[in-house]
Amino acid sequence: MLEAVGALLLEAGYDGLTVDAVAERAGVHRTTVYRRWRDVGALLADVLDTASDDPWSPPDTGSLEGDLAALNQEVYEALAGGGPNLTTALIAAGFRSPEAAAALSRFWEDRYARCAVVVTRAAGRGELPGPADGRALLVAATAPLYHELLLVRAAPEPALPHRAARAAAAAARAGAFGTPR
Amino acid sequence: MLEAVGALLLEAGYDGLTVDAVAERAGVHRTTVYRRWRDVGALLADVLDTASDDPWSPPDTGSLEGDLAALNQEVYEALAGGGPNLTTALIAAGFRSPEAAAALSRFWEDRYARCAVVVTRAAGRGELPGPADGRALLVAATAPLYHELLLVRAAPEPALPHRAARAAAAAARAGAFGTPR
Incomplete structure (x- = not known):
């Protein structure tokens, strides 16, 4: 069903x-x-x-920028395929039904929790100057894709996933997410 | 009317x-x-x-991070006030009506065009290591707010506007937006 x-x-x-x-x-x-x-x-x-029961885990490419770019590529392909996609349909439904909105929040939080390992691995490799707010870093990397493709509805730009990943990784290396919540 | x-x-x-x-x-x-x-x-x-006919222009605080933080504060207040707000209602309507979606795209593009001066001023003050993709920088700064407050529907966090501004400014100083479109 x-x-x-x-x-x-x-x-x-x-x-x-x-x-x-x-x-x-x-x-x-x-x-x-x-x-x-x-x-x-x-x-x-x-x-x-x-959907939260699936075995999805974030890509492991060996670098923070690589992991974020691979993550963004998945988001990009879900949103920019042309024609209707389930991600957009579910997000649109979240604006109609409070229950769908609450379930969407749970879904996002689950995804961000699973992605925390991306930041932990980066810290373990010495890619970060100190403790980082992983959630803020992950949102910084992925939010521009949802923003451009779902809200602004700009023409899909294949360079976008990597550019957003590069910017978030650069900010992380500069210590911009240095205050964990 | x-x-x-x-x-x-x-x-x-x-x-x-x-x-x-x-x-x-x-x-x-x-x-x-x-x-x-x-x-x-x-x-x-x-x-x-x-709404695009209004005389709105972005804040001028004397620094890139300050301008982005002030911009984000405006977005935060529009979205996180508690209770219904017109921004969210219009974005929700964009998922219902193709004409509203097209008008929203025009509205965002107009706002990003007006905000380009924030990046030009930063470049003029020597805050950037070279030419930057202003649009990508502005989206990096503002997108986390729309993402957290409108899509993820996380609890509003007063530190969010400045944290997102700080991250985007750090990425810009590191040259992460260095390839203009």
Whole structure:
């Protein structure tokens, strides 16, 4: 059923996502859907929480800049593929449903927690001048991609993932994230 | 009438924004609204294009880091005030209406163009090691705020505006934005 939710979101957005449509797409009775989720917000939250069960871990390239660039490349490919993508559809849904918004927050926090190892490894290799706020570093690296592609809706620029990674790594080397929260 | 659009967006979001509601709020006949805008997307586009007519210019504090921090403080106050805000409502509307999305893109581009002077001034003061991609620098400084407050929906953290400014300025001083587009 969660696959049906993703397919519907991509095709018709949040407005096309109804319990009836999910039931039809998944080939189950609508009461089966209602038994598990009381509304569309709860359904969306479940899609996002399920995504947190995947075994994803951040790339390990041997350098901070390389890890951030590889991470950004994944984000870029998810957002800049042309045509509808599930990431954008879920973020758009977060502006419609408080439950989806809360699930999105949990999803992001889980991803940032998994990525903390990127900063720990960099510190271990001596790439940082001292303790760093890993979350701030990771947000600095990735935020420009979401900003340009999702909010500003600028034309996708293939140099963007690496440029944003390079800038965040340079700031980290300069000690700009030196005050852990 | 544009004020009525803003008030309605804040109160009821995109779904509450109908031509009838705008006419009632503005105290005009619905045909008056229809004569000027054929639909809600066109109305929203006009609100955003009108915002570009304001005399806003970026703060001038005497240093790159200071200018970016002051800029970020403005963004932070717009987004983190608690309760609904027009910036978030307009960005949410951009996920609903292609016309609002296009107008938002124009609005952002106009703001980044006006902010280019922040980078030019920094270069003039010798704060940068060489030519810099001003747009990339400005996005690096501001994107973490939109990311944390609008997408991740993290709890507003008063240190965020200055921390993001400090990181972008450090990256700029290290030459990380050295390849102008």
